[in-house]
Amino acid sequence: MSTSESSAVFAQNLFNLSGKVAIITGASKGIGEGIARIYAAFGAQVVLSSRKQEDLDALADEMQQQGADVAAIAAHTGDMNALKNLVEKTIERFGGIDILVNNAATNPVFGPSIDCPESAFDKIMQVNVKAPFELAKLCYPHMKLRGGGNVLNISSIAALTPDPGLGMYSVSKAALNMLTKVLAKEWGADGIRVNAICPGLIKTKFSEALWNNEQVLARFTKHLPIARMGTVDEIAGLALFLVSTASGYCTGGIYTADGGTTI
Template sequence: MTAGHDPVGRDARSIAPADLFDLSGKVALVTGGSRGLGREMVRAFATAGADVVIASRKSDACETVAAEVRELGRRALPVAAHVGRWDDLGRLTDLAYKEFGRVDVLVNNAGMSPLAPSSAQTGEELFDKVIGVNFKGPFRLTSLIGQRMAEGDGGSIINVSSSGALFPQPRFAPYAGAKAALNALTTAFALEYGPTVRVNTISAGPFLTDVSRSWTEDNRRHTRSAVGRPGQPEEIIGTALYLASDASSYTTGSLIRVDGGLY
């Protein structure tokens, strides 16, 4: 392969960097898209030219973000759906394809991370909810949409995992386990739906989203990391755009840590 050329014959010297991140004509579906990191990704994708499906449990919250997308000149479909419910995900998929005819980018972002006093005091209902939202839901939705992507023009699937899977602690063991399982799904689905569908993980560290309101003031200011602080929600955008777009055409089955260098 000659320098400056990729295996499919495109001349890298002729590609403007901004074009690599262009999502014009694409459709993105983001779960947990009404707040936090999901909302930032929705807005970023719309700004890059994509139409967006915003899914979360509350329809009014989805509609609020959909209005923001429309103000950016893109189409938006708000859908109230619970990602831990198998049937909701089938309905979400059908609505997205009915409205847009395709999904090019799927972001499995919805999650829940409750703390428990101890493992012995973790109830079955809480355990099942954590596994359902963080693992069962992404498995089901990726199965439905990834298969359609593979049968069509391909696409990109982004699993939003957590540093909790890499640095687990007893008080959130089910969450850590579910996110570790999500990391494993990334590899399995990358193999199953490749080569035209890319599947990658963002391993997110502590971000100052709504959940951080319950943190101590010290935890809101400092982290045990190379950067030494939690992330601002908008700091997820660069990695999300990279994985959603052609900029990452040779990246699949990967886990990218966006955690400020936790240790």
Template sequence: MSHSSLFDLRDKVAIITGSSRGLGLASAKGMAEHGARVVISGRKADACEAAAAEIRAMGGQAIAVPCNISRKEEVQNLVDSAVKEWGRVDIVMANAAIHPWIGSVLDLQEETFNKFMQVNVQSSIWLAQMTVPGMVERGYGRFIVVASIVGLLGDSMTGTYGLTKAADMQLVRNLANEFASKGVTANCIAPGTFKTEMARSQWEDPAMVEWYRARNPSQRFGEVEEIAGLAVMLASPSGGYINGQTIAADGGHTISFR
């Protein structure tokens, strides 16, 4: 296998949710650079179109399909649009998620819990139900869920978000068990804190920066581009024997005792 074919995504079609900015956009750009035809998705149509235009400007192939992943009919439209444009879906990166509340589990309201689960877990299950059968049929598929290291660690304040991310980690283990023999892989990427809009309150807070530097072996936050290579690897032929795993991209946060 030549160096280039290791990460060759030519003729592959990839849906990346939450890809108008941040980790999703960086991953979409990475996949497009390696030949994938990418579907940019997010809630805001103008932001999606701008991101798709950015990829096309660098020579990649991209379309924009706005989607609120909490609504099943919109998720179905996302998949249908990809199939209508390019005939199939080979790669799904379920990256979009919400973090609407922080607090003790003792104060967790049912409607808040239901919202967390609907967006962060149910949407990934819908995406799997809508795309994995086609992947199995063709003998090639990559299902990637962006989780978080808070799904690996206990936390008194962000624990509900972590609970949904732990559920995503179990989902990929289940999918891997069922479909590994059919050429379909399912894995999680568990980011630490990256310099994204979603985490802005953390990396702009001097106290949080100081704490993170003391706690994290890399002594810094992640840059969004540092997710792209992992996403490409898991989406490509190189990732074919990695299945059911959760890979932390966290600067060493989860392996440090400090």
């Protein structure tokens, strides 16, 4: 093998996920789907999870036809029994867990925080903070058995600067960032890395209210250094890096991918 061939192989191996099993919550669409597709393309066995089994089955069928090794296991992340079932079924199907992507999140209210009812606060905290923690705890012994692993939390730039109208969502994502750092510190010795991505405005169903009105979108993007919305693939690429060998020395990191919004 020539030097250039061997460096190409080395570079490809840096991102190779063959033999790795990844659970991705909120994988039926948007950013989670993008991450699922890129992990599968780089060789991982992927567990697609979200609330609607039929959406997951459709995506799994399509990905399998393209040669991916995937399983579709529905779970509402706010339901502890569903999370336990997700982990048990993953072990039954693939025999281990190496990667967890906590991507599912909720935002049931928009407006001043004074109007946020207790029930909405509890729901936001349950799905956006408690669920990633509980699922990470459930995956922890399995990652330890494999000699290490990766937890990747999909946070938001709302964690860094409060988003107008998204007060308690911002609070929940700030808590998720701190959870990332706490677990990174505690689990580093077990070979488990924990990182977070803070996306800016990415074109998905979740952010539709911000981009389906051209004037609102233009007001938002015109001051950005990269003056446009981001794409799912622009988050998925970073998500690949953060669970691959290429990022082996990164843990407890909070990585923005926001077109420069937070500069």
